[in-house]
Amino acid sequence: MSAQVKHFPRQVAAIQPVFEFLEEFFRERGIxxxxxxxxxxxxxxxxxxxxxxxxxxxxEITVSLADEDGExxxxxxxxxxxxxxxxxxxxFDPAQPLESRPLGGMGLHLVRNLAQSFTYEYHEGNSVTxxxxxxxx
Amino acid sequence: MTLKxxxxxxxxxQLEGRFxxxxxxxxxxxxxxxxxxxxxxxxxxxxxxxAGIGIIVQATRRLREQGHxxxxxxxxxxxxxxxxxxxxxxxxxxx
Numbered sequence: 001m002s003a004q005v006k007h008f009p010r011q012v013a014a015i016q017p018v019f020e021f022l023e024e025f026f027r028e029r030g031i032x033x034x035x036x037x038x039x040x041x042x043x044x045x046x047x048x049x050x051x052x053x054x055x056x057x058x059x060e061i062t063v064s065l066a067d068e069d070g071e072x073x074x075x076x077x078x079x080x081x082x083x084x085x086x087x088x089x090x091x092f093d094p095a096q097p098l099e100s101r102p103l104g105g106m107g108l109h110l111v112r113n114l115a116q117s118f119t120y121e122y123h124e125g126n127s128v129t130x131x132x133x134x135x136x137x
Numbered sequence: 138m139t140l141k142x143x144x145x146x147x148x149x150x151q152l153e154g155r156f157x158x159x160x161x162x163x164x165x166x167x168x169x170x171x172x173x174x175x176x177x178x179x180x181x182x183x184x185x186x187x188a189g190i191g192i193i194v195q196a197t198r199r200l201r202e203q204g205h206x207x208x209x210x211x212x213x214x215x216x217x218x219x220x221x222x223x224x225x226x227x228x229x230x231x232x
Binding site: 015041045048101106114 | 215
């Protein structure tokens with residue numbers, strides 16, 4: 001089945017309509033809601049990282065959702081930007097003590113832990129970040 | 138759904154709904170101002186992301202610096218998994 005695609009303003013507050021898009025996709029495709037929490041988490045962490053870290057850019061971020069072979073495929077496309085590869089972000093150490101741990105890096109740490117695959121491509125000014133997640137049966 | 142923060146009994150704060158990046162400012166305004174031992178009721182907290190976790194970490198640090206503790210209860214399995222993945226299950230006081 002084809003992917004569903006939608007464009008969202010490049011701002012943190014736009015995470016609400018992104019969640020609605022994801023929930024609607026789950027409903028329409030009949031995907032069990034058991035996977036929705038982790039899918040929301042991956043979508044939020046990547047979307048907010050793109051909003052905060054990408055330099056330049058179109059005023060919108062494109063989100064594409066597809067389900068293929070029992071996996072949810074989430075793709076973010078950022079146009080006219082400088083390269084920023086979230087898969088290369090420094091690792092986060094969850095064993096660090098509470099008092100001295102940095103607050104940054106947790107979101108992409110969660111993405112790495114929840115995704116089956118997490119890839120990045122850059123071509124002619126366009127950044128494409130793709131995550132594949134296994135859906136609950 | 139957004140995040141609803143309600144004061145319950147004297148030392149209890151209830152978090153309900155979704156604690157995501159869009160709710161961060163509202164949550165900071167409440168959680169960073171705590172100045173006494175407080176119990177956080179997460180029974181109706183449906184969702185939390187790293188933005189919410191970061192605010193909880195900072196609120197806990199601030200209270201510990203004052204010699205007080207932030208205690209969490211009613212944590213659902215999905216929220217508990219986020220705390221586990223970020224290494225916080227052992228570092229926060231969770232009932």
